[in-house]
Amino acid sequence: MNPILECRDLTKRYGNKTALDQISFSLMPGKIIGLLGPNGSGKTTLIKLLNGLLVPTEGHVFIDGLAPGVETKRFVSYLPERTYLNSWMKVCDIIGFFQDFYEDFDKARAYDMLKRLNINPSDRLGTMSKGTKEKVQLILVMSRRARLYCLDEPIAGVDPAARDYILSTIIQNYDENATILISTHLISDVENILDDVVFIQNGHIRMIDSVENIRFNQGKSVDTLFREVFKC
């Protein structure tokens, strides 16, 4: 089995500020992975590199053996931290958009999730609250049958009840060979559904381990460990 994601000496600098410093790691497919780190640790930079929105200053990143580009975008589903959708568009129009754009988009799945979260498909994005907008975007991203999902802060603005529904949707819908990379601060909400966690700090990988190992070896939750490791 080949890694779905591989970084080799990956470095990204913005001017003289180093966001990622010679990161090397790889992830095998079929897992849900939490990308955890304090603000400014390099999480979003890493995710943007995976999606070809940024190019490495040095080093390489491979998605299933390929450099990020048109080919990888076919099977990588990306939820950015900020929306790129036009606020005048109706949800149903955006769904049509996604269906035209991505071969792996499952329209029925999207409508089903909208219904469960009581979102009217003919509403315009601009009329929605922040949380509802986030739900719509997550629904779009999770309705693709992708091989790698990169979710940048997917549940931050969503209420706890919807959070539960979204997490259970992720569990239910993801294909067992697919990989989900979730960057988040809301560790206690997601840690039960994670296989592995990647702790990142100041552009370095601090630790990669499974949730079960952490709990077994440390006798504490990932959330507690995070608070200790990154204590201010």
Add this chain to the structure above:
Amino acid sequence: MSWNLDSNRPIYPQIMERITMDIISGTYPPGSKLPSVRELAQEAGVNPNTMQKSLSELERTGLLYSQRTSGRFITEDLSMIEQTKNAIASEQVKEFLKKMEYIGFTRQATIQLIEKIEKEEQP
């Protein structure tokens, strides 16, 4: 996310405990079919890989068995279920006695208290 899991302990043994309780209490009757990994993972709010691991472990203990094509089933071995039940009951009693000892009750005093409460509760 309805299963109350302790976030400081590994998840898979907690799932094993929970399903074992459901078996000995009869929530899952002997010989009945267990829901799928995915359904259970969703119900518990845990990763399907973790659920898979718990179920494999329970198969190893013999409380569950899998049939190649049709899924996982609860054992039909009633004596095994009974044994598990007794083991868990003894553990519960031991734990209880330890707590009673901690607050200063001897075995004797504890048993007397149980008998007293038993009498009071009878109409």
